[in-house]
Every structure is written in C-alpha cells, then in structure tokens.
Amino acid sequence: MKTNFPVKAFAKLETPFYYYDVELLKKTLDTVRNEAAKHTGFHVHYAVKANFNPRLLDIIAATGLGADCVSGGEVAAALKAGVPASKIVFAGVGKTDKEIASSLDAGIFCFNVESVPEIEAINSLAAERGVVAQVAIRVNPNIGAHTHANITTGLAENKFGINYEQLDDVIDTIESKSNVKLTGLHFHIGSQILVMDDFIALCGRVNELQTMLNEKRGIVLPHINVGGGLGIRYDAPDKFNIPDFELYFATYAKHLKLYPGQQVHFELGRSIVAQCGSLITRATYIKKGTCKQFIIVDAGMNDLVRPALYSAYHRIENLSSCRADEVYDVVGPVCESSDVFCKDRKIPATLRGDIMAIRSAGAYGEAMAFGYNCRPIPQSILSSDIE
Ligand code: LLP
Numbered sequence: 001m002k003t004n005f006p007v008k009a010f011a012k013l014e015t016p017f018y019y020y021d022v023e024l025l026k027k028t029l030d031t032v033r034n035e036a037a038k039h040t041g042f043h044v045h046y047a048v049k050a051n052f053n054p055r056l057l058d059i060i061a062a063t064g065l066g067a068d069c070v071s072g073g074e075v076a077a078a079l080k081a082g083v084p085a086s087k088i089v090f091a092g093v094g095k096t097d098k099e100i101a102s103s104l105d106a107g108i109f110c111f112n113v114e115s116v117p118e119i120e121a122i123n124s125l126a127a128e129r130g131v132v133a134q135v136a137i138r139v140n141p142n143i144g145a146h147t148h149a150n151i152t153t154g155l156a157e158n159k160f161g162i163n164y165e166q167l168d169d170v171i172d173t174i175e176s177k178s179n180v181k182l183t184g185l186h187f188h189i190g191s192q193i194l195v196m197d198d199f200i201a202l203c204g205r206v207n208e209l210q211t212m213l214n215e216k217r218g219i220v221l222p223h224i225n226v227g228g229g230l231g232i233r234y235d236a237p238d239k240f241n242i243p244d245f246e247l248y249f250a251t252y253a254k255h256l257k258l259y260p261g262q263q264v265h266f267e268l269g270r271s272i273v274a275q276c277g278s279l280i281t282r283a284t285y286i287k288k289g290t291c292k293q294f295i296i297v298d299a300g301m302n303d304l305v306r307p308a309l310y311s312a313y314h315r316i317e318n319l320s321s322c323r324a325d326e327v328y329d330v331v332g333p334v335c336e337s338s339d340v341f342c343k344d345r346k347i348p349a350t351l352r353g354d355i356m357a358i359r360s361a362g363a364y365g366e367a368m369a370f371g372y373n374c375r376p377i378p379q380s381i382l383s384s385d386i387e
Pocket of ligand 1: 047050068091188190191192227228229230267268269270271306310363364
C-alpha cells in the first residue's frame, strides 16, 4: 500500500480525478531551472501541450520558464498564466490566420515555421500590422528517435518540418520578404526519449547544418531551438521522480557547437509535468471471466488515452490494498475494446471500491482528455487543496 498519497482524503472525493503533487512539480521546476542555468544562453520553454491545467500553468509561469505553444489557445493560456510574450514560441504545421494575428498582436518571441505558404501568411499579417515577425525554420533532421512510432517527429516522412533539400529555397523566401526575419533554427526529433545518443545525433545534425549555412551563405543565426523530448521512467515513478536534467543539458552543452553569443532554446513538456500527476480512480467491479479477471475502474480511455493510443505503460497501484498480488486486466467503462489500461498485470487483490492510482499521468493525460460516451472531464485536485 502506498503511503505518499493522502488516501484518507481521496476516499471522500468523487472519482476519477487528476491528482497533482505540487511539491514534486516545484522541485522538478527548480531542478530544470538550476540545471539549465549552469549553461550560458540556455532557455527553457514549457511545452504547454503536455498539460494546460491553468493552476499548473500558474506555478510553471511563476518559476520564470517560457512557453512553447502549438495553438492560439495555448498562446492565450500561457499569456494568462503570466508567461511574458517575449518568452513564447509558437510552433505547428497549421497555424491559422486568426492564431497568427493574435500572436503578432501579443508580440510573441518567435514563430517556428514549417512551410512556404505559412511564411507568406505570417509576412502579410505582419505587414498589415506594420511589424516584423521573428521566425525560426523548423528543420527536419531526419533522425528516428528510439521511441514509439506515433511520437517520432523528425523523419522525412513526418508532416513536420522542412527537409534539408528545401532549406535554401525557404531561406530565400524569408529573405525576400520585409515583414519576417529569420532568427533561428528549430528542431524536434520526438518524445519520450531516454537514450542520450538520440540527442547527440541531433547535435551532430545541428552542427553540420550550421557549418553549411555559414560556409555557403554566411549565415549565423542567434537562436537554436532543439525542441523537447526528454523521457521519463514510467516503470519507476517514485525512484525516478525527477528526470536527469543535469545529464540532458550537459549532453547538449558538450555536443552542440555554438557560435559566439548563440542562445539555445528547449521545449520540455513531459519531463516537467508527467511524474507529478496521477489519475485516481475506483474499482467499480471485479469481473471474473473464464480466462481472465478484470478490474473495471471508473476512469476510462477518455481520461488517459495513452495506453489505448500508444500501448503506453503506466504503473497502476491499488492504494487501498496490501493484499497478495493477483493478475488482472485493468479496464475502463467506455464502449470500446481498446479501453484497457493494462493487461495481465500483477496488482494486490482488489475489491470493489478500492482506490487506485494510475501513475505518471501528469503529461498528456488531462491535456488529451475527451468526452466520448458523455463522460465529463474529471476534476483536478492539487496536493495543496488537501489539508
Ligand atoms: N516541441 C515540439 C515541436 C513538439 O512537437 C513536442 C511534443 C514538444 C516540444 C514537447 O515534447 P516533450 O518534451 O513533451 O516530449 N501525446 C504523446 C506525446 C506527443 C508529443 C508531441 N510533441 C504522448 O502522450 O506520449
């Protein structure tokens, strides 16, 4: 039985709900900030897509991190939380005119651009306003990260980024326009990456590209944005509750070859918020099948879609039981066969009404929730809400 959850308080609450350990979030944020600060010119933007719960965003913004946004809604949420516009980057393949216009009006730091028509749209909207928009080209480094196929992004076949062969033309386009200014290069190779070699490979590509741009076109850009992607240990959320940010930043510091004064930007999402969050649920029924037994919980795939969507592993703990283990499938109530959190997992013998924690749900849990089957989005409870 886990004791680091306020189980007595949970017993009085309606389930399911997202539970966030504020102390752990703050410790994680302090670690990120302190480790990044060891290297001159390193800037961290929190990837809002991982979790845009306003109360968490307030805490994150208060530590001084910037924001990495992928929609006008995220830019608005970051601004509302108090992230200065000068620390907001806006990425995404499909920015609409409305989203570009509001971001220009807010005066965000940079648009990470992914196509020629997008550059044209930003240029004309900036011209209408009499401003010059800073843009970074999102370059597709064509690196396959060691992660799930659905969350690699840096391959030529992915919809993201601009391929090497097209780079010259894209730079020509930007240089020919008066209301966009090329200030950086942006990369992102994928998410949930635990192998530092993938980031080292990215550094190699960045170095190559910088040399090429410098030798061929005399270009040295002030900003290099290496994206996010640092993974977390889903298998051991307590032992590895704070990711190894020291190693992560040191890896970039060692392998990136920077020109004098160049600034390095990071867009970290999962590594900042995943471990502080759990989805708390109750066992509604224990169902014995002919060859399996199921714990049917009151949370479903619409509250945490990662297992259904990516076959992702999340630790599941019974907070009410210290009985001997049995083997279960833990499933939700949604009318979909994929509404399964885990299969054939050893979990302490579970009874109807037991409270369970689905761990490491702080990133891409609440943020990806949806209302299928008329199910309400669960409430969120912060540890600071509980006496
Ligand atoms: N920057 C860009 C351009 C991105 O596309 C992403 C994530 C990030 C930063 C943040 O990556 P992180 O540090 O969180 O790995 N829903 C999936 C993950 C999708 C990630 C999408 N892009 C999941 O639940 O695993």
